[in-house]
Amino acid sequence: MHNVSNIGSSWENNVLEVTLAAGDNAVVHATVKNVGTEALNLLSYGTLFDSAPVQKINVYEGETAVPFKGVLRSIQRTELVPEVFRTLAAGETFETTFNAAEVHDLSTSSYTFVAEGSISVAQVGSTELTDAIIFKSNTLTMNVNGEAAKSVAKAIPTSIDRRTVLQSGCSTTQKSQTTQALAYCASLAKAASTAASSGSSSKFSEYFKTTSSSTRSVVAARLSAVASQCGSISSGSTKYFCTDVYGYCESNVLAYTIPSTNEIVNCPIYYSALPAISGTCHAQDRATTTLHEFTHAPATYSPGTADNGYGYAAATALSSARAVLNADSYALYANAIYNGC
Numbered sequence: 330m331h332n333v334s335n336i337g338s339s340w341e342n343n344v345l346e347v348t349l350a351a352g353d354n355a356v357v358h359a360t361v362k363n364v365g366t367e368a369l370n371l372l373s374y375g376t377l378f379d380s381a382p383v384q385k386i387n388v389y390e391g392e393t394a395v396p397f398k399g400v401l402r403s404i405q406r407t408e409l410v411p412e413v414f415r416t417l418a419a420g421e422t423f424e425t426t427f428n429a430a431e432v433h434d435l436s437t438s439s440y441t442f443v444a445e446g447s448i449s450v451a452q453v454g455s456t457e458l459t460d461a462i463i464f465k466s467n468t469l470t471m472n473v474n475g476e477a478a479k480s481v482a483k484a485i486p487t488s489i490d491r492r493t494v495l496q497s498g499c500s501t502t503q504k505s506q507t508t509q510a511l512a513y514c515a516s517l518a519k520a521a522s523t524a525a526s527s528g529s530s531s532k533f534s535e536y537f538k539t540t541s542s543s544t545r546s547v548v549a550a551r552l553s554a555v556a557s558q559c560g561s562i563s564s565g566s567t568k569y570f571c572t573d574v575y576g577y578c579e580s581n582v583l584a585y586t587i588p589s590t591n592e593i594v595n596c597p598i599y600y601s602a603l604p605a606i607s608g609t610c611h612a613q614d615r616a617t618t619t620l621h622e623f624t625h626a627p628a629t630y631s632p633g634t635a636d637n638g639y640g641y642a643a644a645t646a647l648s649s650a651r652a653v654l655n656a657d658s659y660a661l662y663a664n665a666i667y668n669g670c
Contacts, residue, residue, distance in 0.1 A: 347466035375636035382484030398589035399432035430481035437475035447638030461643035499571035513616035514559035522552035538649035554630035566628030586625035610670035
C-alpha cells in the first residue's frame with residue numbers, strides 16, 4: 330500500500346476503494362473508502378464527491394458508451410479554496426446516491442456502470458495540488474425500465490430562457506478577450522493536431538499513453554475539429570456565453586460545457602484569473618481553457634470528452650483509453666506543443 334507522499338503518478342496507487350451498488354431503477358449507490366494509511370485531501374470537482382450533475386460514472390449499453398448530458402467544468406488548478414476539497418481519513422468511507430437517468434437517456438435495456446478516473450490531491454491542510462490517485466470501481470450491471478427512467482427529471486433543462494442570455498450578453502472586454510482566446514485556441518489546436526499526426530511519438534505518449542497510429546489519428550482529428558470550431562465566431566455548431574446562464578460557476582470554476590446542448594459558458598474568473606496565453610509548461614490560460622471546453626462538445630467531435638483527470642499529474646496517470654477522452658489531456662498537450670515542453 331502506498332502512502333500519499335510518494336504516490337507520484339503511480340499506476341498501482343490503490344488507496345481508494347470505489348464500490349457501486351444498484352438501487353431502484355437507474356439509481357446507483359457509490360461508496361468511496363480510503364484504504365490507505367494516511368488521510369487524503371481530494372479535489373471534489375468532477376468526481377463522486379461533487380454535488381453538481383457531473384459525470385460521476387460511465388454508462389454503457391453493450392460496448393457503446395451512453396452520452397452524458399450533465400455539466401463538464403474547467404477548474405482553476407491554483408489558488409483553490411478549501412471548500413473544493415474533501416478530506417477522507419484513513420479507513421473513512423464516503424457514500425453518495427444518484428440517479429443515472431438524470432444525466433443519461435436510458436431506455437429499457439441492460440446497462441453497465443463503472444466509475445473510473447484520476448483524482449487530484451493536496452496535502453492535508455493545503456490546497457496546492459501535488460499528486461493524483463487513480464481509481465476504478467467494480468462494474469455494475471443493471472436492468473433499467475425505460476418508462477420509469479424517462480419520468481426522472483433531467484438535471485439540465487432542455488431549453489433555457491434565451492432572452493436572459495441576450496440581455497446579459499458579453500461586455501466589450503469579455504468579447505475581445507473571448508475572440509482573442511478563440512484565435513489562440515484555433516492556432517494551438519491546429520499545431521497540436523499536426524504534432525499528434527506526425528510529431529514526436531514520445532511527446533504524444535506522455536499525454537495519451539500510447540503511440541498507436543489509430544489513437545494518434547483520433548487525437549489529431551479531434552484537435553483539428555477544435556481548430557475549426559475555434560476559428561469562427563459567427564458560425565459553427567457550438568454556442569458561447571460570457572455569463573453564467575446555468576448557474577455552475579462556483580469557486581475556482583473557469584468555464585463549463587453542457588454537452589447535450591453544445592453550449593459553452595465562461596465564468597467570471599476565466600476573464601480575471603487567466604492570461605490570454607501562457608508561455609509556461611502545464612500552466613492555464615484562456616486559450617487552452619477554451620480548447621478544453623470545445624473538446625467536451627459532441628458537435629465539435631463525437632464523442633465529446635469527459636473530465637477524467639484535472640491537471641498534469643491526474644491527466645498523465647490515466648490509461649490511454651481514458652486519456653483520449655479527457656479534456657485536460659488535450660489542453661495540456663496543446664500547451665506542451667506550443668511551449669516546446
